[in-house]
Amino acid sequence: MWKVLKLVRREYRASVKTKGFIIGLCLAPVIMSGSLIAMVLFRGKVDTADKRIAVVDRSGVAAEVVLASAETRNAEVVFDKVRGKKVKPAYHIEIAAPDDTDPAAQRLALSDRVRSRDLHAFVEIGPGVLAPQDDPDAARITYHAENAAIDEVRGWLSGQINGRLRYLRLTSAGVDESEVGEVLTWLPVESMGLASRDEDTGQVKEAQHSSEMEAVLVPIFTLFLMFLMVMMGAMPLLNAVMEEKTQRIAEVILGSVRPFQFMLGKILGGVAVSLTGLSVYAILGVIVASRMGFTDKIPLHTLPWIYAYAVLMIFMLGGVLAALGAVCNDAKDAQNLTFPAIIPIMIPMFLLVPIIEAPTSAFATGLSLFPPFTPMLMLLRMSAHPGIPLWQPWVGLLGVSLFAMLAVWAGGRIFRVAILMQGQPPKLGLLLRWAIRG
Amino acid sequence: MHTVEIRNITKTFGDVIAVNDLSLNVPQGSIYGFIGPNGAGKTTTLRMIMSIFYPDSGTISVFGEQLHGACTDRIGYLPEERGLYRKMKVRELLQFYGELKNGLDVKQEVDRWLTKLDLSDWGDKKVDALSKGMSQKVQFIATVVSRPALIILDEPFTGLDPVNADLIRETVLELQSQGTTVIFSTHDMSVAERMCDFIFMIHRGRKVLDGTLGDIQGQYGSDTLRVRIEDGAPVLQKLEGVEKVANFGRLQELRLTRGYDPQQVLAAMMTRTRIASFEVAKPSLHDIFIRIARPETEEESHVESA
Incomplete structure (x- = not known):
């Protein structure tokens, strides 16, 4: 057995007594958790260049609200109110009148403007968005951009447009305007652990946030x-x-x-x-x-x-x-x-x-x-x-x-x-x- | 008393019989030379003595005990190719190899050997920094530093310049004088002739020679003529009574047909050229080796350059 221990000692010293081991010991967790660290380091490091978005509203009920929401957002979140530094891009909404005679040509023209960087994106709101059950095709809302799937503007637009549409649907169904806000209030489900009994005092310990x-x-x-x-x-x-x-x-x-x-x-x-x-x-x-x-x-x-x-x-x-x-x-x-x-x-x-x-x-x-x-x-x-x-x-x-x-x-x-x-x-x-x- | 007793060992690798029914006794305190062509089974035999390989059949006893690993603690082994951890320092490496043998502290012994082989300035250097000859000497120290009673050296002089080869040769003889048994393999026949008490030759896995140099030469008799002649080897072509001529340039070695009188050959030579010197001798180990290892070429080449 002592021979095995001699070999173990040599192996151990040959590995541990090297600069490579120390460097590896320090770098390995950094490399392994590199993406997490990068997320922390670069959190908030967003592109702050302003974005111009065209809205083609065939329903005629949402464009003005999107425009108003963008102005409110620009006033509230684009600049850090304490430091005065720009921290987010401003959204500039351009309302484009729908071309009902040749919508495809209008989409191509707007797409070309996106390609030439004149626009960041354009959104097209279908004519039937207030009654999507009647004609799903007419109720489509489409967002067009170079990276549409992962563009954060799409999420923001979705929230603004759907908020407006739900409001209109509720009021047309007879809900009083003053009650709409409460009707639409969204409550999150909090993630909690399990309650337990304190072994010393016998009292119930409330569950902690998970x-x-x-x-x-x-x-x-x-x-x-x-x-x-x-x-x-x-x-x-x-x-x-x-x-x-x-x-x-x-x-x-x-x-x-x-x-x-x-x-x-x-x-x-x-x-x-x-x-x-x-x-x-x-x-x-x-x-x-x-x-x-x-x-x-x-x-x-x-x-x-x-x-x-x-x-x-x-x-x-x-x-x-x-x-x-x-x-x-x-x-x-x-x-x-x-x-x-x-x-x-x-x-x-x-x-x-x-x-x-x-x-x-x-x-x-x-x-x-x-x-x-x-x-x-x-x-x-x-x-x-x-x-x-x-x-x-x-x-x-x-x-x-x-x-x-x-x-x-x-x-x-x-x-x-x-x-x-x-x-x-x-x-x-x-x-x-x-x-x-x- | 024999340090190593080998009884009828056979070792095969797949379809190849590396060692075939070999028996051998290595007397204590002797120097035993293993010779044979490449692939003849020398290294396999040495590895079996070391218990690195086990024979398929037969037995090997070292120091009177059949080998099961433990006896190797008293055997020092220098393999044919150097095996040193390149990133280790020379002194640390030698201590590791030495202590792995029997667990004893070998620090002082390492320093003594480094001094003896002119390597004391290299003790704290990494093996990477050593030349081929120095690496060979370090490997030799690793073999002897644990004071083994038997040392096995597989091609110990390969890669050494004449000065270092002499140093290792003298060291081996010194170890023998202190009672150590030495087995070594070599392709250098002159070294084997000068150093070995006994010579063993293996060919195609079988023992073909075993004994003292005198015994071996005695088996062939005085069938060799060494001559110096004025007109060189070409005049010796097709000389009656001569089987083969080895041409060494200034010296020619003639192998006589069995039973042929050397005086008749001398007389025949004198009719062709002037003789500067003439000696009737036993065949050299080199010649015996060639006769065994390459018998077929005798027919093909009457005059051979050595």
């Missing part, structure tokens, strides 16, 4: 954390073993230790590197969260599970990756084998959204009990609301433990044969034969 951070960010952070651990501890094994084979270092090492000890030393080295990274992130995460007052949002109960699953996942993937590294003859082989090797971590990433939305569904439960996916998906489900029954992570742990043992056992048999074999291209049939027959 934030996006709890619902989405914490599970995503947990999944990314596992992803980083794998990238840090398991993925480098493939190239490291391949290099030791091609540079004939393996032959020297095998003069002192058995192949399985060699492989185990490398995997445990990867585990040690991962646990170092995990501990750094866990400690920093708790410190940052407590400084920002989010301590109660962090599911600390999952922390031991993260450690347990991280260790097992690196064993499971490490066994496979070390074996694959041993069959590679050059960097090209390693590159070709990287993709199939990372499937167990990529598929859980793709399933992030459906599993966060329904973590207790049969789909999520079944997939999270499939050992290659268990470490990432079980942790994702555990950190998502409303959590999962306690038996599931235990069963998952048992499954992953057995699968990891199988992976290390089979990987060891392949490793033993392949590590000194030169020039044999890696083929699936060969790997299976070595794994079964040794």
Whole structure:
């Protein structure tokens, strides 16, 4: 065993005592959460150039309101009232008289003006918008722009035009004008957690607001954390073993230790590197969260599970990756084998959204009990609301433990044969034969 | 007492028989030379002694015990191709390799060896910075730093200049004088002749020679003439009683037909050219190697440039 520990020590020091590890440790979360950080940094950094919008109102009931609403909006939100700085674009509405004789020609003319940047967009309101049930085609409202689908002006126009139309429909149905405002009042449904009883006082504790951070960010952070651990501890094994084979270092090492000890030393080295990274992130995460007052949002109960699953996942993937590294003859082989090797971590990433939305569904439960996916998906489900029954992570742990043992056992048999074999291209049939027959 | 006892080992890789029913005894404290053409089975045999490969059949005993891994702690192994972590510092690397053998602290031993092989200024440099010859010496230190009782050297002199080759050769002889058993493979027949107590030749997986140099040469008798002549090798073409002529430029080596009298050949040569020197000798190891490894070419080329 001391020989394995010597190998672990060398692997660990070779990984951790490098500038690359420190830089990677700092940069990895930045890169992984880059889009979130970019959203925060660039929030409010919008294009403030004014926008001219033409309104072709064939109903004759909405254009004036859109014009008035735009003027009100321009007066209220375009400039920061404290600093006087322009923070949003002004909307300038141009009412275009409908051309009923040749509407297609009018659309083309307006489209050309959009292309020449004279207009930002134009909206065409159908003649039958007040009674959409009678003639749906006549009730269409169309917005034309170069990026119509993602243009925020479209949403603003929709709100103004529909507000006006509902008002008109209600008054024509006999609702008093003074009551229309209350009729149209929209109340949001607040997202709340569950009420509970205080164990000390016995009093009922009111439910707390359920934030996006709890619902989405914490599970995503947990999944990314596992992803980083794998990238840090398991993925480098493939190239490291391949290099030791091609540079004939393996032959020297095998003069002192058995192949399985060699492989185990490398995997445990990867585990040690991962646990170092995990501990750094866990400690920093708790410190940052407590400084920002989010301590109660962090599911600390999952922390031991993260450690347990991280260790097992690196064993499971490490066994496979070390074996694959041993069959590679050059960097090209390693590159070709990287993709199939990372499937167990990529598929859980793709399933992030459906599993966060329904973590207790049969789909999520079944997939999270499939050992290659268990470490990432079980942790994702555990950190998502409303959590999962306690038996599931235990069963998952048992499954992953057995699968990891199988992976290390089979990987060891392949490793033993392949590590000194030169020039044999890696083929699936060969790997299976070595794994079964040794 | 034999340090290594090999009994009827066979090792195959797929359809290829790398080593075929090989038996060998390596006496304690001896230098045993492994020779043979490329792909003959030398490295496979060495790897089996190291327990890196296991024989399909037969047994290998080292220090009187059949190998199951643990005995390799007393064996130092220098593989044919250098295997050094390029990003590690020389001293750290040697400590790692040395301590991986038996767990003992080898710091002082590393420093002693670095000084002995003129590498003390390179101890804190990364392996990346070393020349090929220096890397070879570092690999040699990694082999001997744990004070093994048996050292196995696969092509130890490859890549070394004559000065460093002499240094390693003297070091190997010094280790032998201290009781270490040495097995090494080489393609340099003159090194094998000068250094080895015993020589073993393997060809196509089978043992074809095994014994002292004298024993081996004795099997062939004094069937070799070494001559210096005025008109060079062409005048020796189709000389009666001569099977083959190896031309070394200023010296020609003639292999006689079995049972043919050297004096008759001398008389025949004197009719063609003037003889500057004439010696009846046993065949060199180089010649024996060629006779075994390339017997078919004898028919094709009567006068061969060496």
